[in-house]
Amino acid sequence: MLNDDGGFLTLVNGDSRIRFHAIWLRDNAWDAATRSADNGQRLIAVRDIPQKTTISAARLIRETLSVTFAPEDKTVDYDVAWLLQNAYDRKENISTGWTKSGVETWDSGLMTRIPVADFETVSTDPFELKNWLGQIARFGFGKLLNGPVEDLALMQVVDLFGYVRETNYGRHFEVRTEVNPTNLAYTGLGLQAHTDNPYRDPVPTIQVLYCLESSAAGGENMVVDGFRAAECLRAENEDWFNVLARYCAHFEYSGSDGVILQSRRPMIELAPDGELIGLRFNNRSTAALKDVPFDDLETYYAAYRRLGEIIDDPAMEVSFRLEPGESFLVDNRRVLHARKGYSGAGKRWFQGCYADMDSLHSKLAVLETEQLVATQ
Incomplete structure (x- = not known):
């Protein structure tokens, strides 16, 4: 689901609604022109992405989200599981001194x-x-x-x-x-x-x-x-x-x-x-x-x-x-x-x-x- 100006899209996952900005999606594209197939490192800098990047179209096909960016008219496919794993639209940890997932404190x-x-x-x-x-x-x-x-x-x-x-x-x-x-x-x-x-x-x-x-x-x-x-x-x-x-x-x-x-x-x-x-x-x-x-x-x-x-x-x-x-x-x-x-x-x-x-x-x-x- 796109917002009115294409600045972000919302991915509905069960009861959750998770938003992703256009600039974030474009920066995290995994196509061959953006990322090295050998080591996964970026081949472009943020300055290479158009400043007014928006989403012109988005389509969900099973476990793949296909996104088209304007003004580049570039389409990139994303694995939905990867998007959910790296989602940043979540409730912030409000307790100072929190520990990351996977860390278990003990006595x-x-x-x-x-x-x-x-x-x-x-x-x-x-x-x-x-x-x-x-x-x-x-x-x-x-x-x-x-x-x-x-x-x-x-x-x-x-x-x-x-x-x-x-x-x-x-x-x-x-x-x-x-x-x-x-x-x-x-x-x-x-x-x-x-x-x-x-x-x-x-x-x-x-x-x-x-x-x-x-x-x-x-x-x-x-x-x-x-x-x-x-x-x-x-x-x-x-x-x-x-x-x-x-x-x-x-x-x-x-x-x-x-x-x-x-x-x-x-x-x-x-x-x-x-x-x-x-x-x-x-x-x-x-x-x-x-x-x-x-x-x-x-x-x-x-x-x-x-x-x-x-x-x-x-x-x-x-x-x-x-x-x-x-x-x-x-x-x-x-x-x-x-x-x-x-x-x-x-x-x-x-x-x-x-x-x-x-x-x-x-x-x-x-x-x-x-x-x-x-x-x-």
């Missing part, structure tokens, strides 16, 4: 269904790899069992989905007890749940930790869903949630020669439309707050304290012990990780590295597409 109740897979299985079975990566996308972390107990085996974990992000720590870092360490992670002290490297911009979005030796008592790993913690804070006091999202914190690291890393980002990071997209929380690396106005500083610290209390609540944590050949991966924008203290007796040797979620999402999308095609 300690997830202990009974930790996302876990077998290393050999996901290395050889694309279906099982898809399932494991899908759980990481959903919950923000995943565990692997029965991997090789050998130096740099963690690189094989990253090879399952993407690439290592090299930092000043190198392509990987060692986590052992050290004398006069440059980082508290290298001591036997327990660590508060935190996100890694908040002083980087952009922050590494994946961290992998791989166990090679674990004979010391204690040292259990813990993970906390930062998105759930933010939701709890918002439910308790929306002003506290908003103040941590509104003002930037400062983070800094300068523990190595020749390295001074600094960033300025909110502890709770939102997209412009209010989507919750990240959390930066690391008491060890938080520098002096310089961007919170005097009148809001006490409120900010009250919110900061309460967020930390929520994160530290045992009801929020999922804990597990890693044995040699086991590893876990966290979405470092979302899931905080921690370690309980361990004794000096025995040995504890982990290796860690960073990677990025865009590669994981890419691999997951490829596997989903391949398996969808295989079932058709």
Whole structure:
């Protein structure tokens, strides 16, 4: 159904009436002159579309919508399912701090269904790899069992989905007890749940930790869903949630020669439309707050304290012990990780590295597409 001037059309889908502008439809045409058949990228810019583009005719034939544009007199066919999947004419999310479809926040109740897979299985079975990566996308972390107990085996974990992000720590870092360490992670002290490297911009979005030796008592790993913690804070006091999202914190690291890393980002990071997209929380690396106005500083610290209390609540944590050949991966924008203290007796040797979620999402999308095609 066209409106009077052809500026948009309305697609009736059951009880729903979904509108699409002419300019949006023309920009999203999938004909050979507009999109590359090889990679789907646009071959034209918006400036190449006539400014007064309208719809002169539209016809629905089963699952295909055929649209003719003026003044080009160009007809383009659209898959109705694709249009519905990408429809933008919908009720806006009015609650700040919403999470996108497919994300499931959690607390300690997830202990009974930790996302876990077998290393050999996901290395050889694309279906099982898809399932494991899908759980990481959903919950923000995943565990692997029965991997090789050998130096740099963690690189094989990253090879399952993407690439290592090299930092000043190198392509990987060692986590052992050290004398006069440059980082508290290298001591036997327990660590508060935190996100890694908040002083980087952009922050590494994946961290992998791989166990090679674990004979010391204690040292259990813990993970906390930062998105759930933010939701709890918002439910308790929306002003506290908003103040941590509104003002930037400062983070800094300068523990190595020749390295001074600094960033300025909110502890709770939102997209412009209010989507919750990240959390930066690391008491060890938080520098002096310089961007919170005097009148809001006490409120900010009250919110900061309460967020930390929520994160530290045992009801929020999922804990597990890693044995040699086991590893876990966290979405470092979302899931905080921690370690309980361990004794000096025995040995504890982990290796860690960073990677990025865009590669994981890419691999997951490829596997989903391949398996969808295989079932058709």
